[in-house]
Amino acid sequence: MLKPLVIGAEAASRAVRGAARIPGADTALARAVVASGRFFTPRLEVGMTDRPRALDNLHERASTVLFEANRTGxxxxxxxxxxxxxxSAETLERLALRYMKLRKYETALQLRQRAxxxxxxxxLRWVALARSLQRARRGAVTNDPVAGLVHGAVSDTEAAREALATAQQLDPQNPYILHERGRLEFERGDWPTGLELLRQAVETAPEASSSWWSYLAAAYRKPHVADLDKSLEAYEKALQLRPDREAAFRxxxxxxxxxxQxxxxxxxxxxxxxxxxRTRGRAARMKLMEALRPMFAAGxxxxxxxxxxVQLGIAHTKGERLSWPTTxxxxxxxxxxxxxxEAFALRRGLAQRSAAWLGTASAGHSRHRQKLLSALVYLGEYQQAQQLIDPMPWxxxxxxxxxRLAKMAADVHLIQGRPQPLIDHAAARAADLPLPGEELFRELVAxxxxxxxxxxDTGDRLGELIDSFDVVIRPRLMTExxxxQLARLGSRTDISYFSGRDLEEFVPVAEQAVAHGELQMVVGxxxxxxxFSAELPDWLRFYRHDYSLxxxxxxxxxxxxxxxxxxxxxxEIGLFNIDFFTGQTAFGAGYREGKDAGLGPYSIVNEIILAHDLVFEHRLTTAIxxxxxxxxxGVVADVLDLDEPAYIQRLEESxxxxTAEG
Structure with missing residues (x-):
């Protein structure tokens, strides 16, 4: 739905710019958008009363686009x-919906309290109030997918819990309220209780929506739950309920x-x-699906x-193609x-499809621009990407x-080997939003x-060289x-980085290492x-942002x-003991055990294919x-010297x- 929303936003922006020439017109337009809602059922009420209408959904999207385009009004x-x-409680709710979209959380909360x-x-009023109480006011730090850690909303979780309890007392058989309680507990409270409430909600509702099953599936897949089988089953249920629902299929x-697998x-x-x-060419599409079925058969x-x-090549020649997620x-x-x-050629084709479909008119929509730039950068169209983001396009x-826009511009420069815009952007963000541990990290690294x-295990024995550096960083904690290992890895760890699924487990170990002088800092x-629910120790830092493109x-x-x-x-940064998965094993002995030592069912290593792109990883490192x-x-230098075709060939032979089947 991103492109239609952008097209709508472009039209709305033109209309608002025209209206802005008339004194008071912007305020009148904002008031009219809110008033138009009296003819439609708000999404929250649709969910609670199980009366979905396509027209209501369309109005919701259109109202959001118009209101965002007319922020001044x-x-x-x-x-x-x-x-x-x-x-009128209904008027108050219509206003609250609009201001929640604008992230005017305090205004929305006041409106819903009055309702x-x-x-x-x-x-319904208490459920809506609980929604606002979870974004009661500014003051927290949240993660934006592009900008990274930014100012966010504080949740008054206990008050939200009380509001939902009131709603359930008033309507104890309503599964929607059960679902809302589950969401609250899973995201902000007692996650096992929340997960159970979410499960009860889908089983209690006679016709639980596809989105409810998808939400339950997403909860099961979280790293701290990691029940992959239940997540898969819930997504399958969501797809059965709505076979055309792309999110469920993904x-x-x-x-x-x-x-x-x-x-x-x-x-x-x-x-x-x-x-x-519901697209043209269904017969040809299903014929191609049948032709490809043997490559997915057991064994x-x-x-x-x-x-x-071969079948994919024939289809390409004919101009036939399958959907984005099926591809x-x-x-x-x-x-x-x-x-x-063939895999990376297909992904390159997906990037070409994305760039062509999205077009270059983003209508002030940063998510659209991020997707477009990501596709262009993947295709190596750096100059076009830079022209679309630097100078700031709107x-x-x-x-x-x-x-977001500044971050994307810095990342386009970095992929071209220019780090200063990123360094400057990070410094500006640090001044705007200082983060715990950042100054200590700066002292250690700058x-x-x-x-x-x-x-x-690349075969290199460069431990002495590693120890000659001022600071030694590893992706896991090693103190012995x-x-x-001394010959291969060196003798110390100054800073250790942890992924989300590892951090909580290793905090006590890291704390002891810091106390013994064996470690200076941990980064999550x-x-x-x-x-992270515990109090942040001085030695723990969460880094600000990832590469966004x-x-x-x-x-x-x-x-x-x-x-x-x-x-x-x-x-200087020296990089050691990385072969970009071109070697004999994915990791050195002892780093990951059992099923997690290589690709295969239920292995964490599968993420290198499912959540990342090896070719782009190689390219980004080369750019740095x-x-x-x-x-x-050592081997790092040899692999970085490879061009992309040679690197892909190494991956094919690695x-x-x-996997077990390979």
Whole structure:
């Protein structure tokens, strides 16, 4: 829906610009948008009463576009409101909906508090109030997918819990309220209780919506839950309820490839989805699906995969193609079969499709611009990408929008080997929003020689060189080294980076290491900060942001470390013990055990294919090396010297990427 929204936003912006020439017209337009809602049922009420109408959904989107395009008028209207004099709870809710979209959380909360006062016996008012209480006011730090850690809303969780309890007392049999309680507890309170409430909600509702099942599936897939099978089953249920629902199908693909990797099962879901799509060429599309089925069959080998590749080539010649998510599933199937040339060629085709579909008119919509730039950067169209983001393509209406645009511009420069815009942007963001641990990290890294030591066993024995650096950084904590490890890895760890799923488990160990002088700092991912419930110790920092223009996910662990360290202007970064998965094993002995030592069902290593892009990882690291600040040592240098075709060939031949079937 992104492109239609952008088209609508462009039209709305033109209309608002025209109206702005008339004194008072902007405020009148904002008032008219709110008033138009009296003819439609708000989304929240639709959910509680189970009376969905397509026209209501369309009005909701159109109203949001118009209100956002007329932010000045909306803000003037808010200043003129005398909330205490409004006697219609319905009017108050319509206003609150609009101001929530503008992130005017305090205004929306006041409106919904007044609505609950007017209709205390209406459970809808208490559910709506609970929604606002979870975004009660500014003051928190949240993670924006592009800008990273930014100013966000504070949740009054206990008050929200009380509001939902009141709603349930008024309507104890309503599964929507149960679902809302589950969301609140899972996101902000007791997650096991929240998960159980979400499960009860879908089982209690006679016809639970596809979106409810998708939400439950997303909860099961969270790292702290990680029940991949239940997540897959819930996504499949969501897809059965709405076979044309792309979000549900994407969930099926990702969970199936993370879990048991039953490719035949995934292809059945793909056939269900493709058959439900209301687009031209259905007969040809389903014929192609049938032709590709053998490559997804149980026990399919190289011959079946090769035959499928031939069929894809024939379809391409005819101008036939499958949907974006089905093509992504084929990319994954080829990748796990180690047919990397064809897999990355297909993904490049997806980037071309994305760029063509999105177009270059973003209508002040940063999410559209981010998707477009990601596709262009993946295609190597750096000059066009830069022209579309630097100088800033429009005057942003909010501070967060300004941060997103500036961040994307810095990332376009970085992929071309220019780090200074990123360094400057990071410094500006630090001045705007200081983060815990950042100054200590700056003291440790700025102007220093930094060694980043990866987890692969490359055969290099450069431990003495590693120890000569001022600071040694690793993706996991190591404080004890045997003789073989000393030769390969060096003898110390100064800073340790952890992923979201590792951090909570290792905090007590890290705390002890810091106390013993064996470690100076731990760094976690930006997206993990909001879920870290304990008090932040001085030695723990969450980095500010990731590279924002990855077409298929952000950088992997080492890439994230390099990107983060680079922003603090070290004198030099030395990179060791990384072969970009071209070696004999994915990791050195002891780094990951059992199923997580390589690709296969339920392995964490599957993420290198499902959540990241190996070719772009190699390219981004090469770009950072081009800044002159990064130097690879040993095997790292050899792999960075490869061009992309040669690197892809290495991936095709790499024992580290073989699965049980490969």
């Amino acid at each position: 909306a803000e003037k209207l808010a200043e003129q409101l005398d909330i205490s004099s409004i006697t 609950a006062e007017l209709q205390p016996e209406n459970p 969930g099926v693909i990702l969970m199936g490839a993370r879990a048991d 039953d490719w035949a099962r995934l292809w059945r879901s793909a056939e269900l989805y493709e058959s439900a799509r 399919a080998g190289r011959a079946q995969i090769s035959a499928g590749i 992504s599933l084929i990319v994954y199937r080829l990748s796990f079969a180690q047919r990397m040339k 005057t942003p209406s909010t501070t967060s929008e300004k941060h 102007g220093k020689r930094v060694a980043v030591v990866g987890p692969a 080294f045997d003789d073989a 991912r930006a997206l993990s900060m909001s879920s 990855g077409f298929h996910g952000p950088p992997m662990g080492i890439g994230r470390i390099l990107y983060d360290v680079l922003q603090f202007a070290p004198a 090396a081009a800044t002159g600040l990064l130097r690879g040592h 024992p580290a990427l073989r």
